[in-house]
Amino acid sequence: MNLELNTSVADPQWHGLIVWYFFLGGIAAGAYVMAALADLFGDIDDRPGVRVAYYIAFPLVGVCGLLLTIDLGRPERFWHMLIQSNTGWPMFKWWSPMSVGSWGLSAFGLFSFASFAGVLAEDGWLGLKRFSPLASRLRTGLAGRLFALGGALSAFFLGSYTGVLLTAGNQPVWSNTTWIGALFLASAASTGIATMVLLDRSLKLNIKESVIEHLEQLDSWAIVLELVMLAIMAISLGHLSRSAFGTWPGLLIPAFVVPVGLIFPLLVKRWGGTRAAETASIFVLVGGFVLRSAVVGMPFPLLSLTTVGR
Template sequence: MLLAEHFVKPPNWTWLILGYFFLAGLSSGCYALGVMLRLWGRPSHGSAARIAFLAAFPLVIVCPILLTVDLGQPTRFWHMLIDSAGGGLNFKYWSPMSLGVWGLGVFSGFAFLSFLGEIWAPVGRLLHSLLGGLLLVVGLVFALFVGAYTGVLLSVSNQPVWSDGWPLGGLFLASGLSGATALLLLLIA
């Protein structure tokens, strides 16, 4: 027996999961930067915030598709959302997978709302109001959650090296924010 032998089966992460990690980080980073630029930036940062919101939704909408295809039996995805026995919502606060699915779903809703606000004037006016600012801040919380979630998920996977690695969530969040900053700089230029 090798000293570094796994005590659980190693994960079989294909390019679909790696793509999810990358796109979720970029999307959450774009959204977070968009909120910070919109609410706390200078008026001249408005176009950068607009580009950030326009980028966040298309990036995040690919994530559930990648995760569903990776399941192998995509028709089972709905079991993460709906309790098949009782018919109610299947939210388990103690399960990292359940928290991730619901966090990604809620964040996707906020990303869609902000995207819509950039292309449709009535929603845009709402998002520039006090209520809209509150919605953006709540969306920011979910964006930060999604950005850090993948790192936290790695730390609970019981794999050597990253098992119990408490800084992984922050590392993934910082990586997503820096990648989003680079993407925005490319899109603005």
């Protein structure tokens, strides 16, 4: 891997909206992954938790699409990501992470929409009660299992491609490591589960305590995986780690994300007590947001070019 910082690049101004997209997209992907895996490997007790995940994934990915569109210089041309504006044929470059990501996000949008409609029908919302038996039949059959598998794959993609997108460029730090995608995926899993737990506790959704405990355990594993990914990323950066994690905002990772957003929730889960799950989940979510802010902001203090204002 190239371990020389290229500071001659320009700032793409991927800031606030992109950080929120990475964060909310991560939650949607993480929650959906857990729900789809529960559909594949879990049992009937997991169903209330699965429904929570399917209820949040589609609205969140809708917000993500909106954030990305607003962030474009020309939002009315958002469809140029998918359709060639001069021929009307699909626009797809398998070697461009943003092109593949646009299709991946669309695919996840379709999966999450179908799951959202399914749980609406199951719960009889929006006059969809008559489709409830059909939804249940589709969910439990072979088609349902294949659908869950496809949905899980699209969610894994959404949770990780954003990191691959950052890597595939020439910005300092981003382009000096190939571990950001894996790191973002681990963070997506933990923030997705944390959101499910938090929603259950705050909205009194009555998910079985054993299921919440199981989710908490999975969350702990995801946090440990995230810590491992961060350590590997730091090692992969070699001597550049000092620039990456020693200057603002990368400094937030060792100073805040690791102690407050990762280790503290692990300890809270271990200590137990009332409201331990909610407390841990809140800190995991704050940590997940700060992690993305820090990673997205890492290159910019290192750029040598002066920005010319107009």
